[in-house]
Amino acid sequence: MSQKIIFLDFDGVMLTDESNRRHGYGVLDTDACVLVKKLCEQSGAKLVVCSSWLHADDRDVQKMMKDSGLDAYLHTDWRIADGQDVQAIDKGTFITQWAKDHNLKPTDTVVLDDKMALPSYPNFSKIWKNRVVAPPTDQGLRMEDYLLAKKLFGLPIDKISEQPILDGMKQGKSR
Numbered sequence: 001m002s003q004k005i006i007f008l009d010f011d012g013v014m015l016t017d018e019s020n021r022r023h024g025y026g027v028l029d030t031d032a033c034v035l036v037k038k039l040c041e042q043s044g045a046k047l048v049v050c051s052s053w054l055h056a057d058d059r060d061v062q063k064m065m066k067d068s069g070l071d072a073y074l075h076t077d078w079r080i081a082d083g084q085d086v087q088a089i090d091k092g093t094f095i096t097q098w099a100k101d102h103n104l105k106p107t108d109t110v111v112l113d114d115k116m117a118l119p120s121y122p123n124f125s126k127i128w129k130n131r132v133v134a135p136p137t138d139q140g141l142r143m144e145d146y147l148l149a150k151k152l153f154g155l156p157i158d159k160i161s162e163q164p165i166l167d168g169m170k171q172g173k174s175r
Contacts, residue, residue: 012114012137046075
């Protein structure tokens with residue numbers, strides 16, 4: 001079985017205006033973190049960061065991931081671009097190259113990015129676009145996005161078994 005990868009954007013997925021108001025700037029949304037952790041646990045996927053935050057100091061990104069508990073799911077090669085501005089070049093180019101360098105097929109991946117479905121990413125082939133889960137920028141990652149990601153990984157979807165996740169999100173952490 002090949003490695004599964006989640007390409008994870010921050011702004012609009014893990015960070016929203018609402019999460020910044022609730023938790024402070026640069027603190028990943030707790031509900032979104034619950035969903036990403038569950039997706040990693042259920043699929044065996046590792047995380048690769050594909051965010052404009054990569055132009056920040058690595059320690060800042062690693063601290064955000066550690067503080068949220070997502071650091072345990074990071075791939076050893078957790079950045080799509082070393083020392084380059086991810087926004088300056090099409091993210092699709094970086095994701096495609098990273099996947100090629102790691103011998104991944106599109107079916108091994110899910111891209112969690114609020115903007116990847118936009119035509120502003122011309123180098124993101126139709127095959128890869130079918131692997132994108134694009135939450136609404138103002139809401140960030142939601143339960144329905146998590147369920148779509150599970151479906152893309154070929155995991156069974158049983159809303160009854162997902163209830164504990166929803167319950168965990170509602171215990172003081174819901175939006």
